[in-house]
Amino acid sequence: MNNTRPLNRLALHLVAAAALLTGSAAAWAHGNAPHATVKAAMSAQQQDWGIAGNAKAVQRTITLRMGDDMRFAPAHIEVREGETVRLVVQNRGQLLHEIVLGTQASLAQHAEMMLKHPGMEHDEPYMAHVKAGRKGDLVWTFNRPGRFDFACLIPGHYQAGMVGTINVLPRKG
DSSP states (O other): OOSHHHHHHHHHHHHHHHHHHHHHHHTTTTTTSOHHHHHHHSOOOOBTTBEEOOGGGOOEEEEEEEETTTEEESSEEEEETTEEEEEEEEEOSSSOEEEEEEOHHHHHHHHHHHHHOTTOOOOOTTEEEEOTTOEEEEEEEEOSOEEEEEEOOSTTTTTTTOEEEEEEEOOOO
């Protein structure tokens, strides 16, 4: 009788369980994990609407309120090209809400994916997921002039009109 076989099988099961637990911890990104720690580890990647900003370079803080009326207040903000802004997002509703920065096309595409896969897990420096009654923030450098957008892409919220615009004015002189 060989006693090493049950031990090998047990070891394999333990390794598999550990791998599953490790993977599931990383998959909580869409609202169950603190996003600031995940964002801090991410490298900044240029997007059409700007790039992740450095908190030490923040020039201005803008507070956006979200509610279960599926609206942002204010729904329109204006910044200057090159400005690094902290967006503080207050969820005054009873539902989970989020803010995602982008273009109309990128937000519409992402919203469509969210409808097809409502449990989709993601986290990027241009997103903040905020539980009911809580605050979240993101730091963003608007390094390209133009009109950009933000939205809550939780299924049904975007479709109900939970959107806003960002006007990035060209640098002065």
